[in-house]
Amino acid sequence: MVTIADVARHAGVAPSTVSYVLTGRRSISSATKARVEASVRALGYHPHAGARSLASNRANVLALVLPMREGMHMPVLMQFVVAVANAARRHDHDVLLVTADQGAAGLRRVAGSAQVDGLLVMDVEMHDERVPVLRELDRPSVLIGFPADAAGLTCVDLDFAEAGSRCVDHLADLGHTYVALVGAPRAVYQRDTGFAHRTMAGFSAAAMRRGVSSTTLPTEPDHESVRVAITGLLERHPAVTGLVVHNEAALPSVVEVLRSLGRKVPDDVAVIAICPDDQAERLMPPLTSVAVPAEQLGHHAVALLMAKLDRTPTPPLTLLPPRLTERASTTR
Amino acid sequence: MVTIADVARHAGVAPSTVSYVLTGRRSISSATKARVEASVRALGYHPHAGARSLASNRANVLALVLPMREGMHMPVLMQFVVAVANAARRHDHDVLLVTADQGAAGLRRVAGSAQVDGLLVMDVEMHDERVPVLRELDRPSVLIGFPADAAGLTCVDLDFAEAGSRCVDHLADLGHTYVALVGAPRAVYQRDTGFAHRTMAGFSAAAMRRGVSSTTLPTEPDHESVRVAITGLLERHPAVTGLVVHNEAALPSVVEVLRSLGRKVPDDVAVIAICPDDQAERLMPPLTSVAVPAEQLGHHAVALLMAKLDRTPTPPLTLLPPRLTERASTTR
């Protein structure tokens, strides 16, 4: 193994000088710097991560706590994971995976062992057992989603309330007077997940504000459940002409069921989805949608965490503004 | 921070004794062991990962190299990632994410800096630039998928050739005489990805063997492309009565297009999918399928890597046998 001493010898300088060239924590003359850098390349030197973390008290690794629960939509999640990994690399950090089923103990372990400098926690629930743990941990953290009590924490999320609200506004602007929210699976609401709850709240509030009638229903993702749910919905609320779908997995089935019931999109029923753009574009007809900006969220979360590591003050709560893209499933 | 010296003092023993209790590398009397363990709990001690890795030359971290390419199916990938993370934890290891776009340099970096003890590489292509790098690295690795030249490497994968073949056999057993493979997006074949290639080879070979006519076509996942592809397929090959679909993303559209063309499944056209079970079950009708055992693959890959870390001999090539589950989309 090539060590910093080997590089120092090769370049004819002291080990500490090599360290300063690599970390940039002291100014080094450009001549020396060039010589050291050449030696680093010549020897194929990689600093030993463990030694570095021991001496500097920084691991240059972030923990990413993965959710793994019913009703989560994998493509969005994966997009987010990759975005986080890439963003972290841009800040010279790596990402360590922690699965949610390790619970609070997992957080304590990776933080306590100094394996990570900070934590990114996904899919935070309103009342999440991990939240108090994060507060007492000596490492900074950023939550994606936010709990009921977010005091002292840094949280990022899409503004789901605004997303729900924008969907209703768009439909109301088009003249619809009765709209329905086709939501996430029941389990998601039962565990009191913030994002689903907030979409619903935004949806309902906007309906009130705009004076349009509204109804909401949870939806399981399998085709048969969707068929039953949508059929039932249209029977019980025959005047519904606008659907807001916040359930990526059920989306293809919703469109398909409408077609099989003879309801033309957008002529008989308008549909807006809250889902990634590529999925909305892929369906027939392409759906008007509010994008879930997984990539942007990932970048933002990492940026906030890096700021906290630098002890830069950060806003406690960041809500990304939703972006609505009109496509063929709603028309003027 | 609580150190091993603190624990030693608290328990009234030497630091080395604490270390031996924790690592189990020397026998310690049960009385002492109990005392040390109590102190560990009392103080909430977590060994410093960096110090440990520096002293022992083991990081207890595995690298997982994520693919991120066109045509990959996220749910399967995510399932795999989680399976790997869980399996690694069961062996007392963590998982560090490396995105594929870091290429060979990323592998060199995490291995060279002793950040990881071994590497798991997903989505290996037939001629993959990372393969020679893995060979020269001083850390063991396990590939998921396998390259053209797998000499000196350890690879695991589903036996996709056998999967393709089983599908044809199943259809042939049901009396079908003309079958089609609806494959992955063109890009997947263009970059010469092993698994897609091998499914196709198994499919075609079985068709020859069973004396049934066959055809194959790549498929983009968007609805419109699927419509065009399937419509064209059935026009050009009107005698086709059996479809094997190896494209998770296109699957819902395939079923839907068949319906819209008035071809009843399974009466007019039988369909077998190569996809995760839960997806096959979710569609209408539930599809006969060959499962992609992401979880099993993940576990197996980790087990092999751990074996290599222990210097236990491992088989160079493991092919998991495909499992075909009959559902409503094919009938006797």
Place this chain on the structure above:
DNA sequence: GCCCGGATTCGAAGCGCTTCGACATGTCAG
């Protein structure tokens, strides 16, 4: 009563890096 061997435990030497204070230079104002 003493020596021996096995079972435990201890002490100290690093692992490779960062960082702090000190030491050379060189520069510039008085």
Place this chain on the structure above:
DNA sequence: CTGACATGTCGAAGCGCTTCGAATCCGGGC
């Protein structure tokens, strides 16, 4: 010409852990 002050570099200490050889203790056989 000298003192004050940057600027660039060095040496050594020490981060918290593992591991090796050595020390200690104990019981049993002689």
